[in-house]
Amino acid sequence: AKLPKEVKEDLEDPNSTILVGVMGKRNLSQGSQHQKERKTCSGSDFLSKENILKGSFYANPILDTPTTETSLIQRYPSYCGSNIWPRNTLPEFEVAFKALGMLIFDVGLMLAYHCDQYVSRGMKTRKDEGLESILRRSRCHKGRLLYYFPSQQGDPDGNSLSSWCGWHTDHGSLTGLTCGMFTKDGVEMSCPDSAAGLYIRTRSDQIVKVVFGEDDIAYQIGETTEILSGSYLCATPHCVQAPKGEKSSGIERSTFALFMQPDWDEKLNFPEEVRIHKELIPSNSALTFGEYSEMLLDKYYHQKQT
Ligand SMILES: O=C(O)CCC(=O)C(=O)O
Numbered sequence: 001a002k003l004p005k006e007v008k009e010d011l012e013d014p015n016s017t018i019l020v021g022v023m024g025k026r027n028l029s030q031g032s033q034h035q036k037e038r039k040t041c042s043g044s045d046f047l048s049k050e051n052i053l054k055g056s057f058y059a060n061p062i063l064d065t066p067t068t069e070t071s072l073i074q075r076y077p078s079y080c081g082s083n084i085w086p087r088n089t090l091p092e093f094e095v096a097f098k099a100l101g102m103l104i105f106d107v108g109l110m111l112a113y114h115c116d117q118y119v120s121r122g123m124k125t126r127k128d129e130g131l132e133s134i135l136r137r138s139r140c141h142k143g144r145l146l147y148y149f150p151s152q153q154g155d156p157d158g159n160s161l162s163s164w165c166g167w168h169t170d171h172g173s174l175t176g177l178t179c180g181m182f183t184k185d186g187v188e189m190s191c192p193d194s195a196a197g198l199y200i201r202t203r204s205d206q207i208v209k210v211v212f213g214e215d216d217i218a219y220q221i222g223e224t225t226e227i228l229s230g231s232y233l234c235a236t237p238h239c240v241q242a243p244k245g246e247k248s249s250g251i252e253r254s255t256f257a258l259f260m261q262p263d264w265d266e267k268l269n270f271p272e273e274v275r276i277h278k279e280l281i282p283s284n285s286a287l288t289f290g291e292y293s294e295m296l297l298d299k300y301y302h303q304k305q306t
């Protein structure tokens with residue numbers, strides 16, 4: 001977020017305004033003056049080009065060039081586009097991003113194995129259709145470095161739980177998260193408001209603050225896992241609360257998320273009964289994850305128009 005404007009401009013991908021390189025440039029270059037606008041995270045952020053409360057940097061930590069096929073890059077720019085790294089200005093950044101992303105990926109695969117074990121107790125699935133296999137062969141995992149700008153005093157939503165990032169579920173299979181790091185003018189500090197941070201809603205409808213340490217990784221279930229597991233696993237609704245009170249003025253938050261998701265080419269065998277995005281999922285037919293994501297993008301786009 002603190003890089004010069006020209007460097008950030010070089011990191012933008014003109015073809016993919018989302019999910020590759022830097023996004024939220026207006027934020028990054030203009031500070032927090034646009035804070036009253038949309039407050040979304042991924043899931044829906046994935047769809048919102050105007051994300052004003054935070055800036056993001058996206059890259060695939062596993063593969064720099066997921067494919068060289070032009071038609072695929074055109075059709076799915078956010079999944080198939082090549083990574084863009086600030087190699088001259090921040091040479092150590094790429095190494096650190098990939099190391100963290102790979103670690104979260106490797107641990108995520110172990111978790112996926114246990115998810116498969118759990119789901120197999122209630123549902124018949126072929127081994128190569130399990131979460132672990134799907135994620136292991138995917139070329140479209142996405143790492144996201146997130147930077148939340150200091151929240152504005154007097155924001156009408158300032159008291160809500162979702163003042164930094166609205167309630168949503170992530171679109172993919174599993175999301176691995178590091179704990180949020182709070183800073184003021186770039187200097188790390190503990191957050192003066194202990195209520196600030198990530199919240200989830202549990203299966204029994206309780207709102208819980210997620211507390212975990214800096215050496216821990218937290219995983220959330222995404223919508224695609226809920227659908228493919230016949231709802232044995234449920235997507236985790238979550239939001240992020242900004243710190244409140246005078247002492248919290250100028251406090252920023254940074255974190256890293258790895259969105260683990262099926263390959264664009266992966267045929268998803270949807271169960272008969274699905275609870276979310278029912279209208280998009282045709283019965284008795286399979287869509288690829290790429291096709292399914294396109295339909296979802298279209299759904300959100302039309303919702304935004306109305
Ligand atoms: O900032 C966080 O801890 C969560 C971010 C998030 O929900 C997302 O990027 O989808």
Ligand SMILES: [Fe+2]
Pocket residue numbers: 041042043168169170238
């Ligand atoms: Fe999220």
